[in-house]
Amino acid sequence: MMIDIDVLLTLGATYKKVAAGEVIYNxxxxxxxxxxxxxxSVRWVNIDDNGSEFIQNIIEPGECFGEIPLFDDGPYAASAIADTESVIIRLHKSLFHQLLAERPDIHxxxxxxxxxxxxxxxxxLKELAHHDPEKTINTLLTYLKGNKKNVCTICNKVKLTxxxxxxxxxxxxxxxxxxMRHLHDKGELVIDKGKVYF
Amino acid sequence: MMIDIDVLLTLGATYKKVAAGEVIYNxxxxxxxxxxxxxxSVRWVNIDDNGSEFIQNIIEPGECFGEIPLFDDGPYAASAIADTESVIIRLHKSLFHQLLAERPDIHxxxxxxxxxxxxxxxxxLKELAHHDPEKTINTLLTYLKGNKKNVCTICNKVKLTxxxxxxxxxxxxxxxxxxMRHLHDKGELVIDKGKVYF
DNA sequence: ATTTTCTTGTGATTGAAATCATATCGGGTG
DNA sequence: CACCCGATATGATTTCAATCACAAGAAAAT
Structure with a gap:
């Protein structure tokens, strides 16, 4: 859990419900x-001219997102789109800075x-620069697993399409x-009904 | 300038001189x-098994480096190597945290x-994912120029080999x-004695 | 229940960057 | 000054991921 919801609400944060596929900000x-x-679930993506997406991060409940411009005052570095129907809580930038000033522990x-x-x-970045698909995928999945990101609630394995x-x-x-078929043949992961479990 | 040197010295920071090519940390x-x-000048790099380097950042005087593990307590994410003979100033992690607690403005x-x-x-990352060398290089140089990073002190242009x-x-x-020869032919940059000025 | 859309799946072809080879230039060093 | 090393330079070849084409399964929408 990032910031306690009660703390946010006390300061005047508001809930917002977004539909699946809805763009939260651009x-x-x-x-x-x-x-x-x-x-x-919210994905944090850059969309290029031809409409293809680069996913910077897949955000799970409790996590914050879109925090870069809160500090450097630039524009959003990527768009946030709801993967499924989601509820977000928002606090105005000035109140957020007030909170950080009052609560060094949160900062x-x-x-x-x-x-x-x-x-x-x-x-x-280091991995992409090496141009080795197998290593890249392996590193990504290992990292997510180690940080318990995008993990299946039931089987405790990384679950991504x-x-x-x-x-x-x-x-x-x-x-x-x-x-991934290679990795599967080597027994390093499970493919069940088309989905990958690492 | 990141943190005022006098503030660092008062807290007990120490200078360290490193020779060109010396590894500051691994x-x-x-x-x-x-x-x-x-x-x-210090470069922040990942070195792979075959000895090839991926440069995460080229650090200039006044900038800090190696800050990731100060907060998440993991290991260094990359090595720091002096490009030229350099002077660095170091403050012990615990004192650094003390400083942040005492000086919210610095935090x-x-x-x-x-x-x-x-x-x-x-x-x-977004750019690398697109696999378009010309766009990647252009974006990198434009970004550095916009942030006045790795800029020639005399001609005010980005200067990299x-x-x-x-x-x-x-x-x-x-x-x-x-x-870059392409970009040069299009007049978007200057190549002088082999060096690139953008 | 049926359509639509997204995802998986697999083979053939292509294209562009990696790789290999080799030479030259320029700065720094003993 | 001569030497060396890192960076630039350029052509030939290779390799492997992108692309194209097409099919089928699964899930979501109507």
């Missing part, structure tokens, strides 16, 4: 709110989150499918 | 210090730096050379 837009996901927790996200980018893996790595679906 | 190593570059400035670095990773660009983008030198 890349390049200006930012006036701190966002935290209460329930559902520190925030710095930790930013560090973790930066570390994830370091890892993935191959399309999502493709969109997180810049590889094509076909390449991901073929590469 | 990837995967544990972190006990806040690092800030006083003079010289906030730090959050801003982290945001900017995270944003840079977002931009580059093509090898460095290759190491920052995961492209091969030959590809960068060929691509």
């Amino acid at each position: 890349e390049e837009g200006l930012c006036s709110f701190y966002h935290q996901l209460v329930s559902g 520190m927790a925030f710095s930790k989150i930013m560090s973790e996200r930066l570390r994830f980018k370091f890892v993935l 191959r399309q999502q893996i493709a969109n997180m790595t810049g590889l094509r679906v076909e390449t991901v499918i073929r590469t | 990837e995967e190593g544990l972190c006990s210090f806040y690092h800030q570059l006083v003079s010289g 906030m400035a730090f959050s801003k730096i982290m945001s900017e670095r995270l944003r840079f990773k977002f931009v580059l 093509r090898q460095q660009i290759a190491n920052m983008t995961g492209l091969r030198v030959e590809t960068v050379i060929r691509t």
Whole structure:
């Protein structure tokens, strides 16, 4: 859990319900709110001219998102789109800064989150630069597993569609499918009803 | 300038001189210090099994580096190597945290730096995923120019070797050379004595 | 229940960057 | 000054992911 919901509500944060597929904010837009996901699923994506998506992050309940412009005052670095019907809680930027000033412990927790996200980018960037699909996918899945991100609530394994893996790595679906078959043959993962469990 | 040097010295920070090529700390190593570059140049790199380097960042005087593990308590995400003879100033991790607690303004400035670095990773990651060398190089150089990073002190243009660009983008030198010749022919940059000015 | 859409799946072809080879240039060093 | 090394330069070849084409299964929408 990022920031306690009661704390946010006390300061005047408001709930917002978004439908599946709804755009919460757009890349390049200006930012006036701190966002935290209460329930559902939100993906953080860059969409290019041909409509293809690069997934920067898949946000789970309790996590914040869109935090970059809260500090550097630039535009949003990526769009946020609801994967499923979701509830988010929003706090106005100025109140958010007030909160950080009053609660150094929350500010520190925030710095930790930013560090973790930066570390994830370091890892993935290094891996993408190597142009080795098998290593890239393996590193991504291992990282997610180690950080309990995008894990199936029932079986405790990382659960992503191959399309999502493709969109997180810049590889094509076909390449991901073929590469994962390799990993599957080596017994490093389970494919059940088409879905990947790592 | 990141943190005022006098503030650091008052808290007990110490100077350290490193020779060109010297490794300041190694990837995967544990972190006990806040690092800030006083003079010289430091590159922040991942080195793979075959010895090829991926440059995460080229640090200039006044900037901090190696800050990720200060917050998430993991190992260093990359190695720091001095490009030229450099002077760094180091503050013990515990004292650094004490400083942040005492000086919310410094903590906030730090959050801003982290945001900017995270944003840079977002931009580059999205670009690498597209597999378009010309766009990747153009985006990298435009970003650096916009943020006045790695800019020539005399002519105010971004100044990098093509090898460095290759190491920052995961492209091969030959590809960068060929691509930049294109950009040069289009008049978008200047090549002088082999060096690139954008 | 049926249509539509998204995802998986697989083979054939292509294209662009990686790789290999080799040479030259320029800065720094002993 | 001569030497060396890193960076630039360029052509030839290779390789492997992208692309194309097409099919079928699963899930969501109507």
